[in-house]
Amino acid sequence: xRAALSWAERLALGAYGAVMRGLQPLLRxxxxxxxxxxxxxxxxxxxxxxxxxxxxxxxxRIWVHAVSLGETRAAAILIASLRTLWPDMRLLLTHSTATGxxxxxxxxxxxxxxxxxxxxxxxxxxxxxxxxxxxxxxxxETEVWPTLVQACVxxxxxxxxxxxxLNDKSLRxxxxxxxxxxxxxxxxxxxxxxxxxxxxxxQQLGAKVQAVLGNLKFDVPPQPDALxxxxxxxxxxxxxxxSRPVVMLASTREGEEALWLQALAADADRLAAFRAxxxxxxxxxxxxxxxxxxxxxxxxxxxxxFRRSAWTxxxxxxxxxxxxxxxxLGDSLGEMPVYFQSADMTLLGGSFMPLGGQxxxxxxxxxxxxxxGPHTFNFAEAAQNAETAGAAxxxxxxxxxxxxxxxxxxxxxxxxxxxxxxxxxxAQSRGAAxxxxxxxxxxxxxx
Numbered sequence: 001x002r003a004a005l006s007w008a009e010r011l012a013l014g015a016y017g018a019v020m021r022g023l024q025p026l027l028r029x030x031x032x033x034x035x036x037x038x039x040x041x042x043x044x045x046x047x048x049x050x051x052x053x054x055x056x057x058x059x060x061r062i063w064v065h066a067v068s069l070g071e072t073r074a075a076a077i078l079i080a081s082l083r084t085l086w087p088d089m090r091l092l093l094t095h096s097t098a099t100g101x102x103x104x105x106x107x108x109x110x111x112x113x114x115x116x117x118x119x120x121x122x123x124x125x126x127x128x129x130x131x132x133x134x135x136x137x138x139x140x141e142t143e144v145w146p147t148l149v150q151a152c153v154x155x156x157x158x159x160x161x162x163x164x165x166l167n168d169k170s171l172r173x174x175x176x177x178x179x180x181x182x183x184x185x186x187x188x189x190x191x192x193x194x195x196x197x198x199x200x201x202x203q204q205l206g207a208k209v210q211a212v213l214g215n216l217k218f219d220v221p222p223q224p225d226a227l228x229x230x231x232x233x234x235x236x237x238x239x240x241x242x243s244r245p246v247v248m249l250a251s252t253r254e255g256e257e258a259l260w261l262q263a264l265a266a267d268a269d270r271l272a273a274f275r276a277x278x279x280x281x282x283x284x285x286x287x288x289x290x291x292x293x294x295x296x297x298x299x300x301x302x303x304x305x306f307r308r309s310a311w312t313x314x315x316x317x318x319x320x321x322x323x324x325x326x327x328x329l330g331d332s333l334g335e336m337p338v339y340f341q342s343a344d345m346t347l348l349g350g351s352f353m354p355l356g357g358q359x360x361x362x363x364x365x366x367x368x369x370x371x372x373g374p375h376t377f378n379f380a381e382a383a384q385n386a387e388t389a390g391a392a393x394x395x396x397x398x399x400x401x402x403x404x405x406x407x408x409x410x411x412x413x414x415x416x417x418x419x420x421x422x423x424x425x426x427a428q429s430r431g432a433a434x435x436x437x438x439x440x441x442x443x444x445x446x447x
Contacts, residue, residue, distance in 0.1 A: 005183055008179055009179050009180075009182070009183045011179075012179035012180055013146060013147070013150065013179075013180065013183065016146055016147070016180055017121055017122050017147055020119065020120050020121045020147065021121050021123075024049065024119060024121070027048070027119055028045075031045060031048065034098075034289070037288075037289035038098045038099075038288060038289050039098075040098030040099075040101055040102060041098050043101075044115070044116060047115050047116040047118065048116050048118060048119055048124075049118060049119055049121075049124050050118040050119075050121075050123060050124030050125065050126070050127030050128050050131075051127065052115075052127075052131050056131050056132070056133070057092075057113050057131075057132060058090070059132075059133030059134075059135075060090065060133070060134075060135045061090045061091060061092040061112075061113065061132065061133075061134050061135065062082065062086070062089050062090070062091055062092065062134065062135060062136050062138070062444075063091075063092040063093075063094065063132065063134035063135075063136065063137045063138065064078070064079060064091065064092070064093050064094070064138045064140065065093075065094045065095070065117055065137070065138070065139050065140060065143055066093065066094070066095055066100055066104065066140045067095060067096045067097065067100060067117070067140070067142075067143045068095070068096065068097040068099060068100040069097070069099040069100055069103055069333075070358070070359055071100065071140040071141050071143070072095065072099075072100045072103040072104050072107075073103065073217070073220075073362070074140055074141065074163055074216045074217055075093070075104075075107070075140050076103075076106075076107050077216045077217070077219045077220065077221070077433050078138075078140075078162065078163070078216055078433055078436055078437065079091065079093075079107055080221075080433070081219075081433040081434055081436065081437035082437050082440065082441075084437070085437050085438070085441050086441070090111045090112055090113075091107070091108065091109070091112040091113070092112070092113045092114075092115065092132055092134055093107060093108065093112065093113070093114045093115075094114070094115050094116060094117040095114075095116065095117065096116070096117055096143075099287075099288060099333060101114065101116075102333055102334075103333070103334060106334075113132070115128075115132070117143075117148075120145040120146065120147045120148055121147060122147055122150075122151065125145075125147050125148045125151035126151055126154075126155075128151075129151055129152065129155045129157060130155075134157055135157075135444055136157070136158050136159075136160070136440070136443065136444040137152055137157055137158065137159040137160065138159075138160050138162050138440065139159065139160070139161045139162065139188075140162060140163055141161075141162075141163050141164060141165055142164070142165060142166065142170070144161060144181075144184050144185060144188070145184065146180045146181070146183060146184040149183070149184045149187040149188060150183065150184075150187060152187070153187045158189040158190075158443055158444055159187070159188050159189050160188065160189055160190045160191070160192065160440065160443060161188050161190075161191045161192070161202075161207070162192045162216075162436055162440070163192070163194055163215065163216045163217075163432075163436065164191050164192060164193045164194060164198060164202060164207075164209075165193070165194045165195075165198045165378075166198055166201040166202050166205075167201075167356070167377045167378060167380060168201070168377065169356075169377060170201075171201045171204060171205070174204075174205045175204070175205070178205075181205050181206075182205055182206045183206075185202065185205040185206045185207040186206035186207070186208075188207060188208065189208075189443065190208055190209075190210040190439075190443060191207040191208060191209045191210060192209075192210060192211055192212075192213050192436055192439055192440075193209050193211070193212045193213070194212070194213070194214060194215045194381070195212060195214075195215075195381045196212055197380075197381060198212075198381075199212050210439065211435075211439055213432050213435040213436050213439065214429065214431065214432035214435065215361065215381075215382060215429065215432055216432050216433055216436060217359055217361040217362065217382075218361055218365070218426050218429035218430050218432060219430050219431070219432055219433040220361065220362055220365045220366075220426070223337040223338075223341070223366070226335070226337035226338040226341055226366075227337075227341050229335075229338045230338050230339075230341035230342040233338070233342050234246070234342060237280055237328075239278060239323045240323075242278070244278045244279065244280045245277055245278060245279050245280070245344050245409055246279075246280050246282050246342055246343045246344050247274075247279055247280070247281055247282065247343065247344065247345055247346075247347070247405050247409075248281075248282040248283075248284065248339060248340070248342075248343035248345065248346040248347065248368065249281065249282070249283045249284065249346070249347045249349060250284055250336075250339070250340070250346045250347065250348060250349050250358065250363060251284060251285070251286040251336075251348075251349035251350060251358040251359075252283065252284070252285050252286060252294075252349040252350075253285075253286050253287075253349055253350050253353060253355050254287075254290065255353050256349060256350075256352050256353055256398075257283065257285070257294050257297055257298070258297065259352055259353070259397075259398040260347075260398055260402075261297070261298065261301045261303075262398075263398040263399050263401075263402050264301075264402070265301065266399075267399075270402060270403075270406065273406060274402075274406070275326075277409055279326075279409070280325065280326065280327075280328060281303075281326060281327045281328070282327075282328050282330060282339060282342065282343050283298065283327055283328070283329050283330065284329075284330035284336070284339050284349075285330075285331075285349075286349055286350070286358065288331070288333060291307075291309075291329070291331040294329065295307060295329055295331070298327050298329070303326045303327050304324050304325050304326045304327065305325070305326070305327040305328075305329055306325045306327070306328055306329065307329045307331050308328065308329060308330050308331050308332045308335070309331045309332060336362060337362070337366055340362060340363050340366035340367075340368040341366045341367065341368070343368050344368075344369075344408075344409075344415060345368065345369045345370075345371060345405060345408055345415060345418075346363050346368050346369070346370055346371065347371050347372075347373075347398075347401050347405070348360055348363070348370050348371065348372040348373065348376070348392075350375070350378070351372045351373035351374070351375050351376050351383075352373035352374075352375070352397065352398050352401070353373075353375060354375045355375060355378075356375060356376065356377045356378030356379070357372060357373075357375055357376035357377070357378050357379050357383065358378075358379075359379060359382070360372065360376075360379060360382060360383060360386055360392060361379075361382055361426065363422070364386060364391050364392075364422030364423065364425055364426050365422070365423070365426045367419050367422065367423055368419070368422070369391065369392070369393075369408065369415055369418035369419050369422060370386060370391065370392035370393070370418075370422070371392070371393050371395060371401045371404045371405060372387075372392055372393070372394050372395070373394075373395060373396075373397065373398070373401065374394070374395075374396060374397070376394075385425065385429075386422065386425060389421050389422075389424070389425045390417065390418060390421040391418055391419075391421040391422035391424075391425050392418070392422070393418070
């Protein structure tokens with residue numbers, strides 16, 4: 001049944017639709033600019049506006065929307081559990097970013113489909129649903145769009161927000177724009193939340209929270225191939241037969257590399273101590289379009305840097321460069337499990353500037369202790385639980401992070417304890433994937 005809309009909500013949705021239509025030319029230009037650095041943004045561009053060259057697929061797919069890389073990794077865990085319960089499930093997987101699309105391709109099976117989620121206008125969302133005719137829609141984590149929800153209500157497509165989270169900042173924004181956010185959250189068929197706090201915030205926006213099922217990301221599967229490759233890397237990084245300590249900066253965001261470089265340069269004694277310890281810095285930026293920029297930034301500071309992408313069968317053996325290399329730049333996609341299992345510890349990207357932090361669960365799952373800055377509001381519960389369990393250390397700033405890294409280097413037993421605490425925390429929190437799959441089965445069983 002269609003959620004009742006007040007006259008003010010109808011007026012707000014109409015104005016929102018008009019604005020989104022007017023912004024379409026700007027979106028096209030933005031995609032073209034992004035496509036110069038990431039060609040994936042140029043692929044299938046008409047789909048962004050609800051136009052399709054291919055014939056309509058057979059209706060009845062289970063549609064999962066995973067906006068970007070992090071959500072796609074969570075979706076992979078959910079999809080695997082859904083396939084266990086629904087062996088004949090045919091999947092429609094949608095994204096909004098090129099990194100999400102690239103990661104999502106590995107999740108497809110014969111009979112599945114992949115597409116861009118269209119721009120949030122009434123016409124584009126209607127064409128999307130008419131073309132694909134999904135049986136059930138599953139939005140991952142936070143991705144709720146006002147027009148898309150109303151289009152699903154009109155088309156009678158059940159729409160569920162799974163692994164749902166909402167931080168205080170997003171709640172305040174939602175309340176500020178309540179005439180748009182309340183119809184969107186109220187129009188969802190069900191919400192399956194990560195935590196009681198997330199559930200309470202979502203309910204303030206009118207969401208029908210059906211259950212609190214935990215965080216899917218704790219169910220990250222083992223990666224034996226990644227571990228084997230990590231061991232190869234560690235052997236290549238040895239100097240005179242001795243392993244080097246590896247300190248990772250994981251999923252760094254714009255400005256954080258500069259903070260790290262400044263903190264290193266500001267204290268000559270600390271920099272000398274890291275060099276004396278033989279530390280290899282493993283730097284993995286969050287966004288691939290920044291790889292070249294970050295490489296140039298590090299090299300400009302006089303640090304010797306080697307790029308993961310340069311390690312090819314035709315390139316010199318990295319072992320030949322191990323002694324002189326100070327920074328290994330992780331400029332690849334899909335290798336985070338390898339990076340985490342190669343590192344002795346990691347500084348959590350997104351947490352040293354007011355960006356909310358990145359997912360630290362994957363680091364803990366692969367035995368990599370975490371040093372996090374003050375800004376973890378995107379993953380507040382996971383960060384607090386990791387800190388309480390002793391799997392992560394919180395610091396005030398980048399200087400504090402380097403001091404903590406040096407403390408763990410000087411006391412390997414403390415670092416080892418943090419590693420084990422992280423593994424224990426993840427083990428204790430597993431099981432969400434099966435709970436989500438069962439809840440979704442109850443909502444819709446494919447024919």
